[in-house]
Amino acid sequence: MKTIDQPTLSSFAPTGVLRVGINLGNPVLANEDPISKNLYGVTIDIANEIGKRISLPVQLIPFKSAGATVDAVKTREIDLVFVAIDPVRGADISYTPAYIQIEGAYMVKVSSPLKTNDEVDAAGNEIVVGKGSAYDLYLTREIKNAALLRAASSQTVIDDFMSGTGNVAAGVKQQLESDAKRYPGLRMLPGRFMVINQAIGIPKARANYESTSAYLSNVIAELKQSGFVADAMKRHNIQGAKVADQ
Template sequence: MKSISPAALTSFVPTGTLRVGINLGNPILANEDPNTKNLYGVTIDIANEIGKRISKPVQLIPFKTAGATVDAVKTGEIDLVFVAIDPVRGADISYTPAYIQIEGAYMVKSSSPLKANEEVDLAGNEIVVGKGSAYDLYLTREIKNAALLRSASSQAVVDDFMSGKGNVAAGVKQQLESDAKRYDGLRMLPGRFMVINQAIGIPKARSNYEDTTTYLSNVITELKQSGFVSDAMKHHNIQGAKVAE
C-alpha cells in the first residue's frame, strides 16, 4: 500500500504523537476497564495499527460523548477520531469510508401502546436521546411531530427515561439493551430507525487533509478486506454490528 507523504504526515501528526479521541459513549467501539482505566475495543485496535503503520506513538484520549470528541477535533486537541458519519459534523471533519455499521433503536416501557418505529413520530411523544450523538443529529433532522429531550450523554438516556423523562428512549441498540438490564418493564421496538456508519475522521482545518484522508481510507479498506476489523469485533465480543461494505 502507498505510504503517507511526508507533508501529509507532518500536518496529520503535528506534535509527533498521534492523538486519538476515543468515544466511551458507544460500547460497541470502545470501553474502559474500571480498575486499570485501560482502554480497549475495536477503535483502540485500529488506532494502534495506524500508529504502527506511520511509525508514530499513539496517545489515546478518552471522551464521554461523541460530541465531545468532535469538539476536540475542531479545537485541534486531537488528530483523529472515530465517529458516525454525519453531514453536520462533516463541515469540520473529513471522513474515511465506514468500517462498522451499527443500528439505532427505540426502547419503551412494557406498558407503552407503541408497537412499531413508525408510531414514534407522533405529536405527544417525547424521545430521550444523548445530546450531540449521531442519533440526536439524525432525529433532529428527521423527527417532525414528536419532541426530543436530550440527556447529558448516551449512557444517561435510560436512567433519565426511567426517572420519568419522555416516553421513548433512543440510542445504540446494544447500549439500550445493556442499560435496560438494571430495570424491569422495558422492551425494544422491533427493527431499527437508522443505520449508523462509523468512520475515521480528521480535522479539515489541517493542510493536506485530503491526502491524509486518502491514506487513511486505503488503510481502512485494507483492514476490512484482510479481516482485521472482523477479527477485532470477534475478539471484543461485539454483537449487533457488522463490518461495513
C-alpha cells in the same frame, strides 16, 4: 500498502504523537476497564494499527460522548476521531468510508402502547437522546411531530428515561440492550430507525487533509478486506453490528 509522505504526516500529527479521540459513549467502539482505566475495543485496535503503520506513538484520549470528541477536533486537541458519518459534522470533519455499521433503535416501557418505530414520531411523544450523538443529529433532521429531550450522554439516556423523562429512549441498539439488563420493565421496538456508519474522521482545518483522508481510507479498506476489523469485533465480543460493506 500505501505509504504516507512526510509533509502529510507532519500535518496529520503535528506534535509527533498521534492523538486519538476515543468515544466511550458507544460500547460497540470502545470501553474503559473500571479498575485499570485501560481503554479497549475495536477503535483502539485500529488506532494502534495506524500508529504502527506511520511509526508514531499513539495517545488515546477518552471522551464521554461523540459530541465532546467532535468538539475536540474543532479545538485541535486531537488528530483523529472515530465517529458516525453525519453531514452536520462533515462541515469540519473529513471522513473515511465506514468500517462498522451499527443500528439505532427505540426502547419503551413494557406498559407503552407504542408497538412500531413508525408510531414514535407523533405529537405528544418525547424521545430521550444522547446530546450530540449520531442519532440525535439524525432525529433532529427527521422527527417532525415528537419532541426530542437531550440527555448529557448516551450512557445516561436510560437513566433519564427511567427517572421519568420522556416516553421513548433512542440509542445504539447494543447500548439499549445492555441498559435493559439494569432496569426491569423495558422492551425494544422491533427493527431499527437508522443505520449508523462509523468511520475515521480528521479535521479539515489541517493542511493536506485530503491526502491524509485518502491514506486513511486506503488503510480502512485494507483492514476490512484482510479481516482485521471482523477479528477485532469477534475478539471484543461485539454484537449488533457488522463490518461495513466494502
